[in-house]
Amino acid sequence: xxxxxxxxxxxxxxxxxxxxxxxxxxxxxxxxxxxxxxxxxxxxxxxxxxxxxxxxxxxxxxxxxxxxxxxxxxxxxxxxxxxxxxxxxxxxxxxxxxxxxxxxxxxxxxxxxxxxxxxxxxxxxxxxxxxxxxxxxxxxxxxxxxxxxxxxxxxxxxxxxxxxxxxxxxxxxxxxxxxxxxxxxxxxxxxxx
Amino acid sequence: xxxxxxxxxxxxxxxxxxxxxxxxxxxxxxxxxxxxxxxxxxxxxxxxxxxxxxxxxxxxxxxxxxxxxxxxxxxxxxxxxxxxxxxxxxxxxxxxxxxxxxxxxxxxxxxxxxxxxxxxxxxxxxxxxxxxxxxxxxxxxxxxxxxxxxxxxxxxxxxxxxxxxxxxxxxxxxxxxxxxxxxxxxxxxxxxxxxxxxxxxxxxxxxxxxxxxxxxxxxxxxxxxxxxxxxxxxxxxxxxxxxxxxxxxxxxxxxxxxxxxxxxxxxxxxxxxxxxxxxxxxxxxxxxxxxxxxxxxxxxxxxxxxxxxxxxxxxxxxxxxxxxxxxxxxxxxxxxxxxxxxxxxxxxxxxxxxxxxxxxxxxxxxxxxxxxxxxxxxxxxxxxxxxxxxxxxxxxxxxxxxxxxxxxxxxxxxxxxxxxxxxxxxxxxxxxxxxxxxxxxxxxxxxxxxxxxxxxxxxxxxxxxxxxxxxxxxxxxxxxxxxxxxxxxxxxxxxxxxxxxxxxxxxxxxxxxxxxxxxxxxxxxxxxxxxxxxxxxxxxxxxxxxxxxxxxxxxxxxxxxxxxxxxxxxxxxxxxxxxxxxxxxxxxxxxxxxxxxxxxxxxxxxxxxxxxxxxxxxxxxxxxxxxxxxxxxxxxxxxxxxxxxxxxxxxxxxxxxx
Numbered sequence: 001x002x003x004x005x006x007x008x009x010x011x012x013x014x015x016x017x018x019x020x021x022x023x024x025x026x027x028x029x030x031x032x033x034x035x036x037x038x039x040x041x042x043x044x045x046x047x048x049x050x051x052x053x054x055x056x057x058x059x060x061x062x063x064x065x066x067x068x069x070x071x072x073x074x075x076x077x078x079x080x081x082x083x084x085x086x087x088x089x090x091x092x093x094x095x096x097x098x099x100x101x102x103x104x105x106x107x108x109x110x111x112x113x114x115x116x117x118x119x120x121x122x123x124x125x126x127x128x129x130x131x132x133x134x135x136x137x138x139x140x141x142x143x144x145x146x147x148x149x150x151x152x153x154x155x156x157x158x159x160x161x162x163x164x165x166x167x168x169x170x171x172x173x174x175x176x177x178x179x180x181x182x183x184x185x186x187x188x189x190x191x192x193x
Numbered sequence: 194x195x196x197x198x199x200x201x202x203x204x205x206x207x208x209x210x211x212x213x214x215x216x217x218x219x220x221x222x223x224x225x226x227x228x229x230x231x232x233x234x235x236x237x238x239x240x241x242x243x244x245x246x247x248x249x250x251x252x253x254x255x256x257x258x259x260x261x262x263x264x265x266x267x268x269x270x271x272x273x274x275x276x277x278x279x280x281x282x283x284x285x286x287x288x289x290x291x292x293x294x295x296x297x298x299x300x301x302x303x304x305x306x307x308x309x310x311x312x313x314x315x316x317x318x319x320x321x322x323x324x325x326x327x328x329x330x331x332x333x334x335x336x337x338x339x340x341x342x343x344x345x346x347x348x349x350x351x352x353x354x355x356x357x358x359x360x361x362x363x364x365x366x367x368x369x370x371x372x373x374x375x376x377x378x379x380x381x382x383x384x385x386x387x388x389x390x391x392x393x394x395x396x397x398x399x400x401x402x403x404x405x406x407x408x409x410x411x412x413x414x415x416x417x418x419x420x421x422x423x424x425x426x427x428x429x430x431x432x433x434x435x436x437x438x439x440x441x442x443x444x445x446x447x448x449x450x451x452x453x454x455x456x457x458x459x460x461x462x463x464x465x466x467x468x469x470x471x472x473x474x475x476x477x478x479x480x481x482x483x484x485x486x487x488x489x490x491x492x493x494x495x496x497x498x499x500x501x502x503x504x505x506x507x508x509x510x511x512x513x514x515x516x517x518x519x520x521x522x523x524x525x526x527x528x529x530x531x532x533x534x535x536x537x538x539x540x541x542x543x544x545x546x547x548x549x550x551x552x553x554x555x556x557x558x559x560x561x562x563x564x565x566x567x568x569x570x571x572x573x574x575x576x577x578x579x580x581x582x583x584x585x586x587x588x589x590x591x592x593x594x595x596x597x598x599x600x601x602x603x604x605x606x607x608x609x610x611x612x613x614x615x616x617x618x619x620x621x622x623x624x625x626x627x628x629x630x631x632x633x634x635x636x637x638x639x640x641x642x643x644x645x646x647x648x649x650x651x652x653x654x655x656x657x658x659x660x661x662x663x664x665x666x667x668x669x670x671x672x673x674x675x676x677x678x679x680x681x682x683x684x685x686x687x688x689x690x691x692x693x694x695x696x697x698x699x700x701x702x703x704x705x706x707x708x709x710x711x712x713x714x715x716x717x718x719x720x721x722x723x724x725x726x727x728x729x730x731x732x733x734x735x736x737x738x739x740x741x742x743x744x745x746x747x748x749x750x751x752x753x754x755x756x757x758x759x760x761x762x763x764x765x766x767x768x769x770x771x772x773x774x775x776x777x778x779x780x781x782x783x784x785x786x787x788x789x790x791x792x793x794x795x796x797x798x799x800x801x802x803x804x805x806x807x808x809x810x811x812x813x814x815x816x817x818x819x820x821x822x823x824x825x826x827x828x829x830x831x832x833x834x835x836x837x838x839x840x841x842x843x844x845x846x847x848x849x850x851x
Contacts, residue, residue, distance in 0.1 A: 054770075055769075058742075058770070062743075136744070136817075136818055136821075137817065
């Protein structure tokens with residue numbers, strides 16, 4: 001069945017929203033401690049990490065955490081490619097103009113999102129658990145896995161992890177797609193064959 | 194019997210009443226709101242930076258107002274072992290003079306750079322009295338950037354004072370001395386041979402670099418405090434003088450003979466034009482010029498050997514003398530630039546001169562004679578008026594921007610507030626004790642901030658807890674925003690403040706450098722990164738390229754150094770964050786320590802005299818593992834064949850089997 005007008009428009013909107021990932025960071029991590037009155041922060045982009053990365057790396061070596069370098073992340077190559085392909089697929093869906101393709105397209109989005117979050121979680125796990133055995137400061141049983149999302153206290157640091165502007169647009173895109181799928185499906189029930 | 198009783202009662206009651214008459218003490222001088230006015234709550238900032246001269250400690254101290262808290266000591270003319278100033282290879286040259294490296298001086302006065310008569314907070318100029326020099330301090334780094342020695346001068350007290358737009362820093366000599374080739378003359382030949390010199394130091398608009406543009410030679414007398422004109426009088430400079438009697442001995446008596454000395458008015462703009470047009474002679478004389486280059490992080494000392502000099506024959510219409518009562522100490526120009534206040538320290542009045550009247554009198558040639566060829570103005574023709582019975586011993590006047598003047602009275606130990614136009618005395622506030630100078634932030638510029646006044650006193654006695662015979666100098670902070678002056682804080686100061694400058698914190702605080710960008714470090718011996726840490730021998734000179742980062746010094750094991758070697762530790766602080774300095778010191782080094790800021794490279798020299806083991810370590814608490822930040826230098830006897838080896842961790846000598 002053909003897509004509704006709102007359905008077709010939503011593909012454009014979703015494409016634009018996902019494009020913001022190239023303009024704004026996806027994710028934001030804030031760190032606070034008494035000795036850092038201005039706070040420390042790190043922004044994760046679709047293809048980069050910015051913020052107080054050098055200072056955080058300097059602090060990390062005390063507790064044996066790995067240093068963070070842009071070059072270490074293959075994700076910064078795969079993710080931009082994946083997103084560009086996804087947007088192109090959206091345009092193809094728009095041309096083919098069939099509801100079924102829209103449902104598949106949304107499904108692909110959900111899979112990409114789940115894989116991304118899982119990857120982020122695994123990276124944070126490794127980063128927080130895989131510590132240098134010769135680290136100067138060793139707190140028995142302590143792991144420094146940053147929160148996937150939300151607040152956590154680690155030693156003298158408060159950590160807050162949340163989506164940044166690009167991330168919010170991405171999530172919003174997902175919400176639009178899922179809502180549109182339901183709308184399309186509802187509409188398909190009421191249209192005369 | 195009755196009479197006797199009455200008499201006894203009378204005597205008894207008199208004594209009781211007299212005993213209960215107490216004189217006013219401080220408790221009754223301070224009102225209830227003083228505490229809140231002087232209090233700066235934790236986490237809040239002071240409103241003003243207060244740069245205070247160190248006097249006989251040779252440095253400049255920085256206080257916050259209104260809290261009176263000491264924020265920093267800036268080393269300028271004295272060695273400062275605390276951070277290695279004057280000891281490190283990079284800063285030694287700053288204290289170089291034609292008499293060698295001079296480790297101390299007497300720092301009296303300060304001036305903050307101005308643009309159009311308003312403070313711009315770029316540089317702070319400071320004078321050295323004993324070995325005449327002027328320093329320029331960079332107010333983004335709070336470090337001494339340049340020191341220029343002054344030839345033909347002695348007792349550089351009348352210094353440093355600025356023209357309205359910081360075109361020149363002016364420095365006048367206190368002592369008249371013989372200048373030129375023949376200086377070995379009898380002291381009693383003062384009148385014939387001794388001269389007074391005023392140096393005009395040009396300041397580069399962009400970089401601040403100083404150079405002596407020209408000097409003016411005056412007949413021998415003592416020059417005292419001076420001020421640049423403002424607004425209408427901006428092309429002029431005014432000096433107070435004393436000992437125009439030209440005495441060379443027992444000045445206490447002989448220099449106080451004449452009823453009036455002078456204020457010397459100099460049209461510096463005309464002098465500048467004369468020099469440009471080729472007037473004046475080039476005189477051969479040596480003086481040191483030291484500059485700290487921020488890029489290479491190194492001080493360079495150069496000996497200049499020539500100066501342009503203007504003498505009496507050159508200037509016919511640029512110097513005039515205005516009679517001023519009794520050995521004036523101070524000479525201050527009000528914010529509009531119209532009034533010039535002379536403070537005769539032995540006088541019982543304050544004369545106020547009018548610039549408008551001065552220019553008219555000069556045009557009308559209204560002179561009453563001449564002083565060694567310099568025209569002397571008729572006192573009444575230039576006078577605006579005299580402040581009558583202000584107090585005893587006026588020294589220094591500043592202004593609040595509301596038409597009021599505040600003069601310090603050394604002998605009557607008070608600050609007197611008076612109106613510049615009407616010459617009426619409006620208020621008096623006692624100081625504890627014997628005020629020398631006072632400071633109103635911006636009070637010597639076109640735009641004073643008329644909120645606070647600080648009195649810098651010469652006698653402390655019982656103001657604070659006693660600390661043996663040698664006491665800190667006392668200072669009092671007054672709120673002058675109302676009609677009457679209100680004492681709000683009493684605080685001790687370091688060294689002996691002679692003068693101070695205050696500036697609104699917002700002008701400086703956001704430009705303050707937090708740390709140095711290591712990518713911009715062009716020091717000759719910088720070590721970019723720990724992998725480049727190494728030790729290099731050239732003959733009997735050993736250069737240690739060392740890095741410091743939390744929490745280790747690299748290399749931290751060094752062998753193969755011999756007795757008598759000249760060892761240079763070049764330590765680079767690799768940190769790139771706020772407030773992470775590292776220190777460096779090595780055992781038995783007759784030298785000071787180093788404090789290295791993030792991104793900096795600093796060098797400490799060590800010449801070991803005995804074979805043995807010399808630990809070195811970081812002296813500034815930098816991290817949780819600061820105590821672990823250490824190393825060893827092995828010194829072997831001269832001629833031994835211990836090879837030069839160095840390293841840290843796995844690369845330390847002896848760990849790896851070679």
